[in-house]
Amino acid sequence: MVKIEKTKFYGIFKVDGNLATVNLVPGEKVYGEELIKEKNVEYRYWDYWRSKPAAAIKNGLKILPLEKGMNILYLGIANGTTASHFSDIIGKEGLIYGVEISERPFRELLPLVEKRGNIVPILSNARKPEDYEDQILGKVDLVYEDVATEDQVEILIRNCEKFLKSEGFAIIAIKSQSIDVTRPPKEVYDECLQKLEKHFEILDKVKLDPYEKFHLFVVMKSKK
Amino acid sequence: MALYKVKTFIGIFTIDDNKKVISFSPFPKDPILVASRLKDEVDEAPEEIENFLKENLLRYALEYKFVKNQAEFNQFLTEVNSEIAKQKIKEIVSRDVLIIHTNNAIEELDKSINIFIERLREWYSLHFPEMDKVIEDHKTFAKLIEKFGNRKDIDDKRLNQFKEKSMGIDFTQEDIETVKALATTIIKLYELRERFSNYLSKLLKEIAPNFSVIAGDVVAAKLIAKAGGLERLARMPSSTIQLLGAEKALFRFLKSKEKFKSPKFGLIYNHPLIKSAPKDKQGKIARLLSSKLSIAARIDYYSKEYKADKMKKELEERVKEVLVAKK
Ligand SMILES: C[S@@+](CC[C@H](N)C(=O)[O-])C[C@H]1O[C@@H](n2cnc3c(N)ncnc32)[C@H](O)[C@@H]1O
Numbered sequence: 039m040v041k042i043e044k045t046k047f048y049g050i051f052k053v054d055g056n057l058a059t060v061n062l063v064p065g066e067k068v069y070g071e072e073l074i075k076e077k078n079v080e081y082r083y084w085d086y087w088r089s090k091p092a093a094a095i096k097n098g099l100k101i102l103p104l105e106k107g108m109n110i111l112y113l114g115i116a117n118g119t120t121a122s123h124f125s126d127i128i129g130k131e132g133l134i135y136g137v138e139i140s141e142r143p144f145r146e147l148l149p150l151v152e153k154r155g156n157i158v159p160i161l162s163n164a165r166k167p168e169d170y171e172d173q174i175l176g177k178v179d180l181v182y183e184d185v186a187t188e189d190q191v192e193i194l195i196r197n198c199e200k201f202l203k204s205e206g207f208a209i210i211a212i213k214s215q216s217i218d219v220t221r222p223p224k225e226v227y228d229e230c231l232q233k234l235e236k237h238f239e240i241l242d243k244v245k246l247d248p249y250e251k252f253h254l255f256v257v258m259k260s261k262k
Numbered sequence: 263m264a265l266y267k268v269k270t271f272i273g274i275f276t277i278d279d280n281k282k283v284i285s286f287s288p289f290p291k292d293p294i295l296v297a298s299r300l301k302d303e304v305d306e307a308p309e310e311i312e313n314f315l316k317e318n319l320l321r322y323a324l325e326y327k328f329v330k331n332q333a334e335f336n337q338f339l340t341e342v343n344s345e346i347a348k349q350k351i352k353e354i355v356s357r358d359v360l361i362i363h364t365n366n367a368i369e370e371l372d373k374s375i376n377i378f379i380e381r382l383r384e385w386y387s388l389h390f391p392e393m394d395k396v397i398e399d400h401k402t403f404a405k406l407i408e409k410f411g412n413r414k415d416i417d418d419k420r421l422n423q424f425k426e427k428s429m430g431i432d433f434t435q436e437d438i439e440t441v442k443a444l445a446t447t448i449i450k451l452y453e454l455r456e457r458f459s460n461y462l463s464k465l466l467k468e469i470a471p472n473f474s475v476i477a478g479d480v481v482a483a484k485l486i487a488k489a490g491g492l493e494r495l496a497r498m499p500s501s502t503i504q505l506l507g508a509e510k511a512l513f514r515f516l517k518s519k520e521k522f523k524s525p526k527f528g529l530i531y532n533h534p535l536i537k538s539a540p541k542d543k544q545g546k547i548a549r550l551l552s553s554k555l556s557i558a559a560r561i562d563y564y565s566k567e568y569k570a571d572k573m574k575k576e577l578e579e580r581v582k583e584v585l586v587a588k589k
Contacts, residue, residue, distance in 0.1 A: 130333035155337035
């Protein structure tokens with residue numbers, strides 16, 4: 039008998055102790071994760087070694103603003119490992135606009151989006167929101183950013199100014215090593231948080247060790 | 263009252279100043295067609311009107327029965343954008359990727375050749391140990407074995423004196439044929455390398471005519487490969503080009519500032535202007551070289567207008583000044 043428990047987060051379960059979401063496309067794996075069927079519902083394990091929100095939950099994150107029907111702008115979607123779980127959670131009525139600069143992971147993303155029908159793939163540079171504004175229909179409820187670049191905080195802020203609803207949410211995975219390898223992570227995080235606090239209220243933050251080294255996962259709400 | 267035509271991914275709306283939709287002509291429900299229709303230019307409508315339509319597009323799509331429900335709307339939006347992306351990928355992938363693959367294949371061939379040559383030398387030394395020292399050139403070494411096989415049959419004026427009194431053991435016909443097969447393969451790898459390297463020169467002339475003249479083919483290809491393409495190179499500051507390929511040393515330096523020296527150059531070290539210069543002038547020359555390289559990369563990326571001869575002369579003159587200066 040498989041043991042299924044709810045978590046405090048919408049659409050996220052514990053299946054035999056593993057984090058999991060309900061597969062939007064039953065039978066389809068995205069990155070080699072395990073599929074478990076119980077009472078006609080198929081669950082997909084959410085690997086916290088491969089996906090930062092899962093690692094954040096594992097490390098005690100308390101707030102994760104994901105809900106059915108949400109519109110999300112995802113910066114640095116890569117091949118969609120994490121986005122596939124978001125896609126499970128928000129369902130067919132929700133939408134993820136996934137921006138990725140590099141065509142290599144992006145190629146792997148394309149088959150995924152066609153099957154799921156709720157991820158809009160956008161091959162663009164997140165530093166240039168003007169380039170993809172035509173593709174985004176209206177404002178979004180959440181901007182999620184995982185680009186690992188030196189200017190990642192600035193990129194997030196610019197995109198939120200353009201695309202985030204008032205009092206919408208923003209999540210960033212700060213990678214201290216990409217911002218400045220020579221300084222201790224704590225110093226880098228503090229500086230980033232200071233910049234972010236001008237625009238957002240910080241709702242929650244956790245470090246992602248040991249699953250992702252030198253990462254701080256921050257959940258925020260827009261002050262505007 | 264002004265009327266605007268606004269194109270969306272479900273079709274073309276005619277809408278007035280008061281945001282009243284006058285008419286709607288839907289696109290056929292075919293993502294490939296829609297993706298290409300979206301590329302055609304139309305007159306711009308005021309941003310406010312465009313945003314209004316975007317935000318209410320789902321409502322209109324339902325009203326005009328373009329889709330049955332939101333899930334179908336989302337699915338179609340996804341497919342159209344996927345198509346747009348595919349077309350974009352085709353445009354992005356440019357020929358400089360060929361330089362990267364060819365360069366990397368040559369580097370891999372060099373590694374393989376080295377491994378096989380070492381094996382061949384050790385192996386054949388069982389039979390004719392004296393040859394290892396006398397024939398230093400790897401290709402010649404392999405060629406002699408391929409041509410003659412057995413030590414007794416070798417006819418080469420550098421080796422003839424050692425043949426009779428060699429300390430090596432005798433090889434059977436099969437022993438010889440086997441080691442010969444390895445020699446033949448190594449020679450084939452050399453031929454492949456030669457072919458790749460000619461092809462690489464051609465590519466560089468086509469894609470990076472200025473950059474490759476200033477850098478030399480070998481360094482040019484390595485820099486383009488390391489940067490990940492000509493476009494990235496063209497966007498790099500010259501100080502980054504100067505250190506491309508020295509990331510490890512740079513990282514070591516940044517981590518423990520006292521113990522290690524800051525690297526002065528990466529891959530460009532292999533450029534003759536730097537390699538041949540005295541140590542205390544190399545840093546300065548590296549700076550001159552990388553700033554010229556950066557200009558050349560930009561010209562190649564944006565226009566390809568050929569200016570390399572003039573640039574090369576300027577560079578060489580500046581380097582001369584540096585070399586004669588007292589420091
Ligand atoms: C750490 S990976 C993201 C992994 C992904 N979020 C996941 O969990 O499945 C970072 C991604 O950001 C992309 N990226 C970096 N700079 C970018 C930019 N300026 N615009 C868009 N994407 C960018 C990289 O190409 C890379 O795929």
